């Protein structure tokens with residue numbers, strides 16, 4: 463008796479040419495012409511065309527296949543055959559088929575190849591993730607995260623995760639989510655792990671944290687989520703120049719990895735990869751002053767001292783074919799912890815990295831204040847409660863050194879790499895001011 467066919471994933475079909483295999487998946491699409499049916503089966507790892515010929519199958523098997531509905535779950539047994547014209551290079555000649563759950567005609571799968579509006583698709587996000595484009599985006603996201611971790615793990619950084627419930631604001635008090643639970647204390651959802659990273663960097667030299675962060679953003683823009691994932695490295699004995707170099711190296715590494723591992727996904731997304739292929743160090747480096755001049759030349763009303771809005775960022779990054787690093791923003795528009803430039807205290811040693819093609823800021827970071835008195839006065843000026851920062855201030859009492867780091871928003875980065883209009887598609891279940899479901 464022949465061995466029973468092996469269960470494979472579609473992505474491995476090429477290793478099984480000529481063999482009978484079992485594929486466990488869902489019906490992506492179905493074409494029919496009389497005595498032959500072509501079910502397109504997806505299993506999460508890929509999509510493969512199967513060929514069911516009436517004359518070579520038991521009648522009830524063929525009948526079942528030819529009337530299958532979109533997204534019905536099924537297992538197909540069949541022989542893998544090389545087919546140069548097929549998208550993945552292989553097809554399966556159906557020998558048997560078992561339907562686990564047939565989606566009834568009375569309540570068909572809601573997402574069809576026709577154009578649905580974005581609200582409809584977002585309402586059906588739990589199903590939309592099965593679609594080819596969404597699937598590709600999430601796979602790119604996975605590779606981006608893997609590349610980031612590999613980069614830090616192989617460059618001497620220790621992963622130290624930071625808390626989500628925090629008594630202190632890191633990035634200004636206007637975007638804090640308050641949590642009403644802890645007794646006798648105001649607690650918020652973290653905006654950034656940075657303050658804790660500064661403690662861990664003093665313990666380990668180079669650290670990073672990677673987790674969800676929260677911003678009560680009232681702005682409904684294509685770049686803002688209320689819950690997003692951020693990777694944040696922090697280094698002791700580091701200056702703003704060190705921070706820029708690490709950001710440049712990490713971004714170049716992530717891009718090269720995505721180009722290496724995500725070609726099929728980028729093709730599904732119709733991404734112009736030439737725009738990513740030129741993303742190599744060195745990245746252009748300009749100052750805030752230069753950026754203001756660029757904006758004014760382009761007709762913007764911005765005056766020195768103002769922060770950049772999304773439109774300003776778009777105008778700046780359009781000038782460059784790779785990410786541009788903008789440093790030395792006015793101290794007044796930046797967070798309390800930023801080290802003022804000793805030669806020009808009205809600007810801070812902070813840097814933003816703006817992604818090309820209009821994607822705007824993907825990285826924010828810089829050098830932190832390491833002087834005790836200066837930090838205390840900045841906390842006061844910003845009307846922050848000193849009690850909540852006691853431990854943070856301690857770091858300036860016990861072996862303080864120049865240090866710095868940055869944060870990169872995963873969704874902004876993935877949005878850029880995939881060439882998307884809006885960050886909402888870069889996370890499986892986005893959270894925005896007007897969206898908390900599914």
Ligand code: 4AD
Nearest residue numbers: 654656686687690694824825826827868869871874
């Ligand atoms: O520029 P931000 O606010 O910097 C910080 O939080 C620093 N404490 C990080 C650090 O130095 N360790 O945020 C960093 C990045 C931004 O450049 C952007 O990519 C992303 O986080 N980001 C958002 N992404 C999506 N939605 C939002 N509402 C975001 N806010 C920031």
Ligand code: MG
Nearest residue numbers: 814823825826
């Ligand atoms: Mg920022």
